[in-house]
Every structure is written in structure tokens, then in C-alpha cells.
Amino acid sequence: MMEIFFETKDVFQLKDMEKIAPKEKGITAMSVKEVLQSLVDDGMVDCERIGTSNYYWAFPSKALHARKRKLEVLESQLSEVNQKHANLQKSIEKARIGRHETEERTLLAKELSSLRDQREQLKAEVEKYKECDPQVVEEIRQANEVAKEAANRWTDNIFAIKSWAKRKFGLEENKIDKTFGIPEDFDYLD
Structure with missing residues (x-):
């Protein structure tokens, strides 16, 4: 066509x-x-x-121009890729300088590996003693204080309900405790 x-x-x-x-x-x-x-x-x-x-x-001229533009784009991409390739080759050559496998290099690599292992062991040991960290201890104290306030608030609510039940239904306190499973020594936390 x-x-x-x-x-x-x-x-x-x-x-x-x-x-x-x-x-x-x-x-x-x-x-x-x-x-x-x-x-x-x-x-x-x-x-x-x-x-x-x-x-x-x-028209044939449009197709020709389209092909020329495509060719120019592809040639510019090719030159960019060739430039990038040349730069990478240069960086590889730079990286190889001074990296000959020597006895000293092998020893240093082993030392680096052992130091990394030692660092991991020390991190694990620090993690074991994290619970003794003053900041962690303080956070636990604050959490305990909040829990204590919440427990006393619920204790206050239970005493209010017991008082209401005594007035409303005329029940004795020990019957209420026995019915709802409230222990005899139930009281506020100090």
C-alpha cells in the first residue's frame, strides 16, 4: 500500500x-x-x-526524513553507550591498580572479616544487656506508673458499682463479692 x-x-x-x-x-x-x-x-x-x-x-521524502532522524537518534545513542563503555573500562583499570593478590592483601582481608564477626558478636552482647539501659528502665517505670493508675481507676469503678448495688438492691457486700468473684483482700494498689 x-x-x-x-x-x-x-x-x-x-x-x-x-x-x-x-x-x-x-x-x-x-x-x-x-x-x-x-x-x-x-x-x-x-x-x-x-x-x-x-x-x-x-510522500517518499517524509519516510526518508523519518528514517534519517531515527538513524541520527540511534547513532547518538550508540556513541553515548560507547562513551559509557570506555569510561567503565577506564574505571575498571583504575580499580585494578594496586589490587594485586598479595600476601599482605590476603591477611588484611582475613583481618577485616574477623573484625566484622567480632563487631556482630559485640552487637549481640549489647542487645542482651539492653534491659539494663537507663533509658529502657525509665520507660518501663513510666509504663508501670500508667498501668498502676489504670488498675486503681478500675478498682475505683468496682467500688462505685458495689456501692450502687448495695443501695439499689440492698445486697450485702460479702454477697456481692462472692457473686462476682471479687477477692476479700481487693483494694487499691500502693
């Missing part, structure tokens, strides 16, 4: 293409519209709506 556009260098409507394409290029009439739309979607054929009609065209 592109050959039709390039050979004639003309502008066509869909109905014109449906007549020309089957005769000249052997494209089935049923698929002309789909092929043309796919060429428009790919940017190979231009389409413009004028009034109620769609006009289609493609």
Missing part, C-alpha cells in the same frame, strides 16, 4: 484506496481500511479530516 502512495505522490480518500489497492497491489478490498488505519497509527501515512471526508497521503 505504501508503494501506491510513493509511486503516485497523490492524496486519496478511503473509497479511492478501496478501488486502487485491490487492482494494483492485490490487497483484498475488505482489509484496505484496516491496513490504511494501521499505517496511520504507525505514522507512516498522514490523515486529515477535511469537511466530512478523510484524506490520506504519504
